[in-house]
Amino acid sequence: MLQMFTLLLLLTFPFLSGAADVQTRANGNSQVVVSVYNDAKMSMRDLAGAESWASNILWQAGLNLVWRNCGHGAGHITRHVDCDSPGRIALRIIPGPAHPTQDSIFGVAFLASDGTGKYGDVFYQPAVQLHKELGVRLADVMGGVVAHEIGHLLLGSHAHASAGIMRAQWHGEDLHKLVKGELLFTAEQAAQMRTTVARNQQTLETQLELNQGSY
């Protein structure tokens, strides 16, 4: 049974502008490969901006995102050889939810009953609407939603929190923090995600050893 976790955004905030530099720190972060399927044909410029913004957010949680652009972008297919590599997260950028509601839903992550998962959808049109209505950078919104959905896939069930990037609903103050690079994972969430990544890596290495031993 799949659980679906959606991100809502309440359109009750003032105009926002600009994005602050995000603090980085010394390398040593664990690596997470993310295959992106750009079915919405978002421009490569905006896609790169969104990936960069999500990378900034996850970087501060101690994770280094490695992007594989696997779908269409500005008329080009940029399929990467490692799109289907085991252990990767797969995010699909699509125009909108299959079953639209009155709420503005920005993304969804698909988790199995044990809380594991590696597939998520990010919705392009709601982000474009927000960009046009409020002047917030499209890359910031898309990057924030991408980071939120990756959070679901690494944190498992019940990942929503009362503060930070994993709030179920973003209000004006959250968007304001997002564009300033201050809407982040908590230290506890970051530690949990790093543990998940390390465990997944260990599982992959064990499987690889078993496969090699079977020849």
Ligand SMILES: [Zn+2]
């Ligand atoms: Zn969510």
